[in-house]
Amino acid sequence: MQERKIIELEGGWSFMEKGITKLKNILEGEEKDQFTAEQYMMLYTTIYNMCTQKPPNDYSEQLYTRYRESFSVYIKERVLPALGSQRDDYLLKELHKRWNNHKVMVRWLSRFFNYLDRYYITRHSLPSLNDVGLIRFRDDVYMEVKKLAKDAMLAAIEKERNGDQIDRSLLKNVLGIFIEVGMGGMDCYDEDFEQHLLAETASYYRKKATVWITEDSCPDYMQKAEDALRMEEERVTNYLHVDTKAKLLQEAEREILEQYEAELLDKEDTGAAALMRDDKKADLARMYRLFSRIPKGLEPVAAIFKKHVEGEGTKLVAQVTEALNTRKEKDAGKPSKDSGSGTQEQTYVKTVIELHDKYLQYVTESFNSSSLFHKALKEAFEAFCNKAVGGLASAELMANFCNTLLSKTSGSSEKLTEDAVEDMLDKVVKLLAYISDKDLFAEFYRKRLSRRLLQDKSASDDHERAVLTRLKQQCGAQFTSKMEGMVTDLQLAREKQQAFESWQRSNSKSSPIELSVTVLTTGFWPAFKAVDLALPQEMVEGVALFKEFYEATVKHRKLTWYYHAGHANIRGNFKRNPIDMVMSTTQAAVVLLFNSEDKLTFSEIRERANLPEEDLVRILHSLSCSKYKILAKEPPTKTPGKTDTFSMNANFTDRMRRIRLPAPPTDERRKVMENVDQDRRHAIDAAIVRTMKSRKVLQHQQLVLEVVQQLQRMFQPDIKQIKKRIEDLIQREFLERDPNQPNTFKYMA
Incomplete structure (x- = not known):
C-alpha cells in the first residue's frame, strides 16, 4: 500500500486560504460562481488529511486557531469599515446584512473544518466551530457597534410612538442579533438594549403624562393611556422579546397611571365621581381596565364608587323624609293611618331597588364583577339602608312594600304582571341582605302576612311561598319557620272547615248563620288580643255548634x-237601597245591637257588647267617624265620647253595593316594636348564657364581642342593652363577677 503524502501546514493552509477568499468574495458580491461539489470535497479532504496525519504533522490545533483568525481578518478588512460609515437605519440595515453574511461564512467554514468539530474539539472540550464564529462576531463586531445600534433602535421606537412609520421587521432582525450573540443567555439583550429601552420609555411617558394631565379631561386622558399601552403591547408582539412585555408595560403604567391616579380621579367635572354622576359606563369600564393594571389601583376607584352610591342613597332618604314630614304636618289632627303604607314610602323602596339595579349593573358591566366593587356596593347600601326614613325603619318599609305587592288590592295605579311582581319581590329580598334589623323586618312581614291570610287579601299563594323560600335561603330556616307554619296552618284550617261542613250534614245540624272558622296554631301567629265579646244570639249558636264539632273530633286541644x-258579612237595609258590608266581628257585634234598639249610649253599648273601653272607642270611630258612617252620632263630633248617643244611620248610601269598612285604627307599629324589643332581650340573654356556659370565665369586652358576633346576623345589638342584660343575669344568678377582677364574669352552673 502506497503511503499518503504528508501535507505541510503552510502548504495546506495556502490551499485553504484560496477557498476562504472565494467564500469572502461571494459574500461581498464580487464573485457569483458558487462552490462545486468537487471544490467542497477538496477543501474538506485537505482539512481531514492535515488533522489525521501522525504527529508531529497533526495540525489540528493550528487549524483551529487559523479558523478563528479567518473571521477576525474578514471582520477587520471588510465588515467594520462597512459599518463604520453608517448611522441610524442605514447602520441597522448594514448590521443585519453583515450578520446574515457572517452566519453564511460560519456555516460554510464549519463544513470545511468539520473534522475538527468531530474529534479535536470534542476531545479538548473547546468551543464548537459554530460558537467560535459567533464569539468572533460578538467580540469584534457587536461590541463595537452595539451602542450605535441601540441608539438607532431607540430613536426608531420613539419615532413610532410619535406616529411615524418605521421598519418593524428590521428592528426585529437586529434585536435577534442582540439575543443570538448571547449564545443561549439574555444578558446582551437585557444589558445592552432592554435596560435602556425601559429608561427611555419611562422618560417618554413621564413627559407625555405631564402634558396630558394638564390639557385633557379624565376620559380623554384614559383614552390616550389605553391607546399608548395597547401600542406598547403591539410593539412587543411585532419586534421586542416577549420577556420585555411585563417590564415595558410596568414602566409605562407607572408613569401614566400610578403617578397621576389621584389627580386624574379627582379631576373637576370629568373625574370618577363625575363619570358616575353622568352614567358614563364605557369610561368607567376603561377606568377599571386601566387601574386594574397597577398595584392597589382599584381601591381609590372603589372608594369613590362607594361614596357616590352612599351619597345617592342618603339623598333619597333625605328627600323621602322631607316629604313625609310635610305630609305629617298636613295630616296633623287627622286620624292616624297604618304606618308605612303611603305612596312616599312605597316610592322609596322602589327607588332603592332601582338604585341597586343601576349600580349592580355598574359592578357587573363596568367593573367586571370585581369582588372589591361588590364589597363597596354592599357597604354603601348598608350605610343608607339602615338610616331612619321619616322616623320609620327601612325594614318596616320593605315589609310594607312586600305587603303591597302581595295583596289583591295593591293601591297602586301601576299594574304589574306576575313575572314583574316576582322579580320585584326577589329584589326586595336581596336588599334585605343590607338591613341590620332583619328581625324587625320578620316581625312586620309576619304581621302583614297574617292579615293577608286571615282576611283573604293574598293575591297569590305561589308568590307567598316563593317569597318565603327566598327569605329562607337568605336568612335561614329559623327566620321563616313561623311564617311557613302560618301558610301551612291556613291550608289545614280550610280542611278543618270542610270537615265541619261535612259533620253538620252527617249529623243533620245547621248554624243560623253562615259560619266559617279558621283554626290556627298559637305558636306560629302574632299574638292576638282575646276579649270576652258578648256575641249576638245568631253568632252564639254558631260558635256553640263549632265547639261541639271540635270537641268531638279533636282531643287535648283548647280553643281560644x-x-x-x-270578619263578618252583614246586609244593611238602608232607606235608599240595601248594602252588603264586610267588617270585623267586633264591629258586627256592635252594629247588630241596633237591630233591637233605635238608640244606644256609649255606656250601653260597652255593657251589652262587653268590650273594653279603649277598644269600643276605636270601633265606634270606624263606624261613625270614618269614610262609611254606618252609625249616626250625637253630638256630631270628630271622635266618639263617653256621653255620646248612637243610632243606625238609615240614610246611609254608597255608589257601591258592597263595601269593606276600615278596621278600627290601632297602633300596630308600637305593638310590633314592643314585641321585637322583647324578643331581642331574650335573644341577648340566650347568647350571653350560651357563651358563658361554653367558656365558663370571660372578660366583659370579650363577652360583648362574642354576643355581637352571634346576633348581628339578625340585628345589630346595642352595647348598652347587652350591659343591662348582663346585670340582669347577675341578679338572676346566671352569672357572677370575679371578686378580684370586676370586669371578669363567671358562669354559675
Missing part, C-alpha cells in the same frame, strides 16, 4: 276565640 281577627 280571637274575635278581633275575624
Whole structure:
C-alpha cells in the first residue's frame, strides 16, 4: 500500500486560504460562481488529511486557531469599515446584512473544518466551530457597534410612538442579533438594549403624562393611556422579546397611571365621581381596565364608587323624609293611618331597588364583577339602608312594600304582571341582605302576612311561598319557620272547615248563620288580643255548634276565640237601597245591637257588647267617624265620647253595593316594636348564657364581642342593652363577677 503524502501546514493552509477568499468574495458580491461539489470535497479532504496525519504533522490545533483568525481578518478588512460609515437605519440595515453574511461564512467554514468539530474539539472540550464564529462576531463586531445600534433602535421606537412609520421587521432582525450573540443567555439583550429601552420609555411617558394631565379631561386622558399601552403591547408582539412585555408595560403604567391616579380621579367635572354622576359606563369600564393594571389601583376607584352610591342613597332618604314630614304636618289632627303604607314610602323602596339595579349593573358591566366593587356596593347600601326614613325603619318599609305587592288590592295605579311582581319581590329580598334589623323586618312581614291570610287579601299563594323560600335561603330556616307554619296552618284550617261542613250534614245540624272558622296554631301567629265579646244570639249558636264539632273530633286541644281577627258579612237595609258590608266581628257585634234598639249610649253599648273601653272607642270611630258612617252620632263630633248617643244611620248610601269598612285604627307599629324589643332581650340573654356556659370565665369586652358576633346576623345589638342584660343575669344568678377582677364574669352552673 502506497503511503499518503504528508501535507505541510503552510502548504495546506495556502490551499485553504484560496477557498476562504472565494467564500469572502461571494459574500461581498464580487464573485457569483458558487462552490462545486468537487471544490467542497477538496477543501474538506485537505482539512481531514492535515488533522489525521501522525504527529508531529497533526495540525489540528493550528487549524483551529487559523479558523478563528479567518473571521477576525474578514471582520477587520471588510465588515467594520462597512459599518463604520453608517448611522441610524442605514447602520441597522448594514448590521443585519453583515450578520446574515457572517452566519453564511460560519456555516460554510464549519463544513470545511468539520473534522475538527468531530474529534479535536470534542476531545479538548473547546468551543464548537459554530460558537467560535459567533464569539468572533460578538467580540469584534457587536461590541463595537452595539451602542450605535441601540441608539438607532431607540430613536426608531420613539419615532413610532410619535406616529411615524418605521421598519418593524428590521428592528426585529437586529434585536435577534442582540439575543443570538448571547449564545443561549439574555444578558446582551437585557444589558445592552432592554435596560435602556425601559429608561427611555419611562422618560417618554413621564413627559407625555405631564402634558396630558394638564390639557385633557379624565376620559380623554384614559383614552390616550389605553391607546399608548395597547401600542406598547403591539410593539412587543411585532419586534421586542416577549420577556420585555411585563417590564415595558410596568414602566409605562407607572408613569401614566400610578403617578397621576389621584389627580386624574379627582379631576373637576370629568373625574370618577363625575363619570358616575353622568352614567358614563364605557369610561368607567376603561377606568377599571386601566387601574386594574397597577398595584392597589382599584381601591381609590372603589372608594369613590362607594361614596357616590352612599351619597345617592342618603339623598333619597333625605328627600323621602322631607316629604313625609310635610305630609305629617298636613295630616296633623287627622286620624292616624297604618304606618308605612303611603305612596312616599312605597316610592322609596322602589327607588332603592332601582338604585341597586343601576349600580349592580355598574359592578357587573363596568367593573367586571370585581369582588372589591361588590364589597363597596354592599357597604354603601348598608350605610343608607339602615338610616331612619321619616322616623320609620327601612325594614318596616320593605315589609310594607312586600305587603303591597302581595295583596289583591295593591293601591297602586301601576299594574304589574306576575313575572314583574316576582322579580320585584326577589329584589326586595336581596336588599334585605343590607338591613341590620332583619328581625324587625320578620316581625312586620309576619304581621302583614297574617292579615293577608286571615282576611283573604293574598293575591297569590305561589308568590307567598316563593317569597318565603327566598327569605329562607337568605336568612335561614329559623327566620321563616313561623311564617311557613302560618301558610301551612291556613291550608289545614280550610280542611278543618270542610270537615265541619261535612259533620253538620252527617249529623243533620245547621248554624243560623253562615259560619266559617279558621283554626290556627298559637305558636306560629302574632299574638292576638282575646276579649270576652258578648256575641249576638245568631253568632252564639254558631260558635256553640263549632265547639261541639271540635270537641268531638279533636282531643287535648283548647280553643281560644280571637274575635278581633275575624270578619263578618252583614246586609244593611238602608232607606235608599240595601248594602252588603264586610267588617270585623267586633264591629258586627256592635252594629247588630241596633237591630233591637233605635238608640244606644256609649255606656250601653260597652255593657251589652262587653268590650273594653279603649277598644269600643276605636270601633265606634270606624263606624261613625270614618269614610262609611254606618252609625249616626250625637253630638256630631270628630271622635266618639263617653256621653255620646248612637243610632243606625238609615240614610246611609254608597255608589257601591258592597263595601269593606276600615278596621278600627290601632297602633300596630308600637305593638310590633314592643314585641321585637322583647324578643331581642331574650335573644341577648340566650347568647350571653350560651357563651358563658361554653367558656365558663370571660372578660366583659370579650363577652360583648362574642354576643355581637352571634346576633348581628339578625340585628345589630346595642352595647348598652347587652350591659343591662348582663346585670340582669347577675341578679338572676346566671352569672357572677370575679371578686378580684370586676370586669371578669363567671358562669354559675
